[in-house]
Amino acid sequence: xxxxxxxxxxxxxxxxxxxxxxxxxxxxxxxxxxxxxxxxxxxxxxxxxxxxxxxxxxxxxxxxxxxxxxxxxxxxxxxxxxxxxxxxxxxxxxxxxxxxxxxxxxxxxxxxxxxxxxxxxxxxxxxxxxxxxxxxxxxxxxxxxxxxxxxxxxxxxxxxxxxxxxxxxxxxxxxxxxxxxxxxxxxxxxxxxxxxxxxxxxxxxxxxxxxxxxxxxxx
Numbered sequence: 001x002x003x004x005x006x007x008x009x010x011x012x013x014x015x016x017x018x019x020x021x022x023x024x025x026x027x028x029x030x031x032x033x034x035x036x037x038x039x040x041x042x043x044x045x046x047x048x049x050x051x052x053x054x055x056x057x058x059x060x061x062x063x064x065x066x067x068x069x070x071x072x073x074x075x076x077x078x079x080x081x082x083x084x085x086x087x088x089x090x091x092x093x094x095x096x097x098x099x100x101x102x103x104x105x106x107x108x109x110x111x112x113x114x115x116x117x118x119x120x121x122x123x124x125x126x127x128x129x130x131x132x133x134x135x136x137x138x139x140x141x142x143x144x145x146x147x148x149x150x151x152x153x154x155x156x157x158x159x160x161x162x163x164x165x166x167x168x169x170x171x172x173x174x175x176x177x178x179x180x181x182x183x184x185x186x187x188x189x190x191x192x193x194x195x196x197x198x199x200x201x202x203x204x205x206x207x208x209x210x211x212x213x214x215x216x217x218x219x
Contacts, residue, residue: 061087066161066190070169073152076190078161085111088155093117095154097142099124099164120145124164134167134202140211142168143175147214162191163199170203175211180204 064087065078079100080088094117098104101123104112112119122142124135145151146168158164166187173183183203188195 061090063087064157064161066165068190070156070172073149073154074146075153075155076161076165076169077155077157078165079157079159080108080155082107082111089115091153091155093153093155095120095145095151097122097145097154097156097168099142099156099158099168101125118151120151124158134198136202136206139168139171139206143172143211144214146172147175147211162194163196166190167199167202170199171206171208174203174206175208175214 062083063077064080064084067075067077067087070076075091088111093115096112096117096119098119098121100121104119104121109119111117120142122138124138125133142156146154146156156165156168170183170187173186174180180203184200187199187203191199
């Protein structure tokens with residue numbers, strides 16, 4: 001004779017089975033190994049700082065602002081900082097043509113003395129328009145030094161390597177028989193948005209006839 005299980009009893013048994021399964025799952029979770037936590041990777045080293053900020057490695061060669069080669073043995077730039085000394089040393093310079101009236105900094109002077117580099121200073125005031133006055137005679141004297149092969153390799157520089165340096169290089173280009181538009185284009189590449197009409201007019205009117213006697217492979 002079969003015993004019939006009442007619906008109420010069936011529901012009670014089902015509830016007991018579910019409760020047993022929940023307790024079994026809880027016990028199983030307690031015995032599981034906790035997940036591994038991996039540490040964050042160390043931060044990447046910071047990027048090198050800008051020139052003059054002490055962020056460059058000692059072996060890095062850093063050219064000065066607006067540095068460029070003008071011709072064989074002749075270079076141009078803005079004012080060199082201590083971060084540029086290793087680069088300048090690699091050029092094996094004999095001379096520096098400095099176009100500012102201010103005294104040369106002691107740190108730069110020590111670098112020149114240590115490396116046997118001669119300083120030629122032609123103090124040209126760096127005034128803004130309309131008070132710009134470019135001394136013709138100083139430009140000529142500077143060009144005589146630049147074109148003398150005994151002074152090369154050499155670097156021509158002012159403060160930013162734009163206006164005063166641009167005028168010296170522009171007048172040298174006239175000696176090299178560059179057309180005026182090419183002279184102006186080169187000047188504008190370095191002066192960028194700060195082109196001075198007085199500089200362009202000076203280069204246009206500059207008379208190179210008194211310098212043609214200079215014997216140099218660049219001219």
